[in-house]
């Protein structure tokens with residue numbers, strides 16, 4: 001990691017020292033835009049239905065558990081739940097889980113839930129590949145820990161994008177449908193100064209809005225918070241103003257509430273972020289993946305050699321002419337590229353939409369809803385929804401532009417999250433990278449080397465062969 005990145009994390013680390021005054025830090029963070037910067041978006045340049053039970057068998061990866069209590073044996077059945085009944089959940093919660101069609105816990109749920117639900121509560125840093133059920137693990141934790149009779153916020157969950165926060169809210173509401181729980185979505189436009197203090201027990205949103213609701217609006221009271229969850233935690237702790245806001249919120253919560261349980265989840269934790277995460281969630285139980293287990297084998301990775309930037313668009317259109325794909329997401333670097341491709345493909349009769357941070361919130365919500373409902377088949381987007389978004393019918397992801405970090409270096413973490421929008425919960429998926437010159441080829445090679453999984457070349461001059469290869473990958 002470059003020294004500038006190390007320095008920046010180190011300075012944020014010092015913001016976690018006990019001497020830090022939560023309110024002062026919050027004020028500082030409040031100087032940044034009210035809404036979180038939405039997952040590494042820049043102004044114009046943007047760097048970086050089968051049965052559930054049969055799908056579960058596809059998720060066979062192992063996870064490594066490190067318990068904060070050195071005396072405890074992580075292999076003990078006490079720390080593993082083979083069924084949801086083993087977890088002693090409230091019957092109304094169990095009913096919600098089954099109503100969602102979950103029959104057995106996935107590996108991460110099996111390992112994480114007993115640790116998350118233990119008393120006294122312990123912090124958790126949990127890692128598991130994309131689409132393996134992390135949301136249910138922390139949603140059940142929040143729902144289990146709150147006192148339903150107490151009408152004040154008791155669980156806070158933050159995520160890097162509006163879309164992801166809304167998705168988490170919907171999972172919590174479904175899971176808690178047989179309980180009297182009330183939830184609040186903390187996003188831009190969802191609150192005003194002068195409104196009464198929140199009485200909802202679970203508050204889910206983006207960190208900038210939460211900070212504003214606490215410090216500017218004084219409508220979010222943190223005194224009774226028992227659980228603080230960061231989804232996509234590595235991103236939340238690493239990215240500029242979003243990291244400042246997450247740290248400030250944590251300082252406010254730990255200052256006002258009595259020993260809240262801090263829960264961090266992501267599919268990726270680069271070493272330097274993990275060190276920081278361990279300071280953020282002290283004494284945490286940890287569940288981690290080995291580097292070679294980061295990417296899922298169910299996602300077949302390909303690349304297409306294009307002649308130049310302009311040729312990329314022609315290959316993309318050919319790809320969509322040939323394949324009647326379920327649903328797909330095309331990732332580009334810049335917002336204007338997303339709009340331009342959407343405009344051209346629409347003119348050629350394809351049903352596509354673009355989504356990025358420049359759209360109004362109402363437009364963003366409408367675009368996402370139509371994609372979730374399957375009304376639009378192709379979503380062209382930036383890194384804004386690279387993480388967390390769960391639309392199970394997505395069976396293809398195209399990296400029209402490869403993901404680069406803020407310094408213009410290949411970004412394997414974002415790549416993993418992007419391709420993880422397909423292959424959800426053991427399903428098959430295909431990801432296709434477009435390369436068009438030596439530089440983009442080198443970027444892809446660096447990502448391939450970091451993840452250690454093959455990326456197979458598809459011949460762009462032989463469309464018949466291209467169709468066969470991709471169809472076979474989706475069937476296998």
Ligand SMILES: Nc1ncnc2c1ncn2[C@@H]1O[C@H](COP(=O)(O)OP(=O)(O)OP(=O)(O)O)[C@@H](O)[C@H]1O
Pocket residue numbers: 052053101102103104105106109128129130131132133134135136266267387388389390392420424425
């Ligand atoms: N035990 C289960 N049984 C069946 N389906 C499940 C189970 N747990 C989760 N799922 C489903 O698996 C899908 C992926 O789950 P989720 O979105 O929580 O993944 P994730 O691990 O958070 O992924 P990401 O890293 O991309 O955020 C969801 O559609 C969810 O409903």
